[in-house]
Amino acid sequence: MDAYYASPDTSFYDSTLERKFYEQKLRHIGYKPYPNDGLVTFGASGTNMCDRQLYFKNDKGTRAEKSADIPFRGRQRRQGTAVVDYVQLDILHMPKRLGKSAPFTMAVRDNGEWDFEDAAQERRVLTHPHPETGELISFAITAKPDGKFDYAPDGSRIIFEYKTKASGLRPMNGKLDYKGAQDDHKRQVVAESLVFGIDEALIVYESTHKPSWFSDEESSSVTKGQKTWKEGAPLTDMRAFYVRITDVMKTQLLNDLARQAALVYAGEVPSVTVEMTDKCGFCAFRGHCAATLSAGNLALLQRAESAMAHGSMAGKAAHKSLRNYLAGVTEISEEEAA
Template identity: 70%
Template sequence: MDAYYASPSSSFYDNAISRRFYEQKLRYLRFEPYPNDGLVTFGASGTAMCDRQLVLKNAQGVKPEKSDDLPFRGRQRRQGTAIVDYVQLDLVHMRKRLGADAKFTMAVRDNSEWDFEDAAQQRVIFEYPNPETGEFVSFAITAKPDGKFHYAPDGSRVIFEYKTKASGLRAMNGKIDFKGAQDDHIRQVTAEALVFGIDEALIVYESTQKPAWFDDAQSTSVTKGQKTWEDGQPRPDLRACYVKITDEMKAALLSDLARQAALVYEQRAGGDLPEVTAESTGKCGFCAFTDHCRKTLTADNLAKLQRIDSAMATSQMAGKAEHRNVIKYLAEVTASATE
């Protein structure tokens, strides 16, 4: 990708390739519901939901909440979508622009379509034992990756996922240097490996903040924490994380999804909602059922969270992210109760 974007020719698209790309996109501008087979269907990108969110999402009569958001968030979501679109268009030009130097190219399906997104989408049914009961549970996983690559040196296939980051160059690089790809993104490509039978993946991160056009390391008008160059080089705005998906990773994910699917089936049969846990409060930021979750919190669950808050406040967890998430959730429960 660096070789492509460094080339002057990257500023120009081949009309025939572009037309083929957009015609493929147009063919899939339609809505196709999942088969009405009653099975819980996990989207590959949604395999990191908390138990409660998953049950609410799959429970009849519970609709996702829609409310106004901060305007910049809407623009950020739109920006992320647009970036992935143009990156895919660039990727299908790689062979044209780089020739034999293009080691990774977008795979092509038997029908001559590029193997990405809706053209690649597949839904597979699994049966796996619930780790808590030992009983086999049926569920489905659906996946439509940002791409499947053909790797020229050995002819293998590689799953491709592209993620944008608005946290800034330093934050993105620091996080990747510390722990690599995000856990939920690794779960996503693991789910895709189960669907497609491809056990290698590249998760590529792009920072929407770009380095200054010229070296700013010596600029006195830029504070140290905001400098985007170091040692005469721009800080990377693109980072690729390689993931080898193992049988153990697949088994762990299937086991967890079987447990969650069982919770959904139990709730459909009249069971209770799963409890809110301290860990699950870290996933509330992108949940579409927050109001319903807070308003259906039981008194026992509330008391348990309050005890956890008190214990964290007097431990080494005080003030850390996990503790702040619990505090925030409890404050929102209180605010919801007074509305």
């Protein structure tokens, strides 16, 4: 990718490729419902939900909440979508611009379409034993990857996922140095592997914050922690992680999904646990979750919060998440009382 973006040719698209790309996109515009087979369907990118969120998502009587957000977040979401769009078009140009030095190329389907997004979408029904009861549970996973690549040296296929990060160059690199690819992104490619039968994946991160155009190392107006160049080179704005998807990873995910699907089929709303509150930030059922929390469940969470506040967990991420959740519950009860 660096070879491609360093080339002056990157600024121009080949009109035949570009037209074909947009024509493919046009063909797939529109809503495609899942088959009505009564099975819980997990989106590959949504296999990290808490039990209760998954329950609400599959409950016909519960609607996802659409509340106003801080405007920059809307712009940030749009930016992420737009970046993936142009990266896919750029990847289609790589064989033409880079010749044999482009080892990864977008795979082509039997019908001639490139193997990404809606053209690549598949829903696969799976049956797996419940990890505790052993009962066979059926559910589906649907996936539409950012791409499937052909890897020229050995002719193999590899899943491609592209993630933008707006946290800044240093925070992005610091986090990736420390933990590698994000757990939920790894779960996503494991889910995709179960759908497509491809056991390798590339998760690529791009920071939307870029280094200063020219070196800022000597600039006195940029503080040390804000510098975006180091030892004469810009900090990297792109990181790639290779994931080899093992049978153990697949079984772990299948166990989780079978357990969660069984909860939905059983028709009982799962209680909120301390661990679940870790996932509330992007949940679209926050109001409903708080409004339907039982008194017993609330008391349990309040006791856990109090224990955390007086122990070594005080102020840590898990404690903050729990406190935020409980604050949401208080807000809802106050609104209801008013």
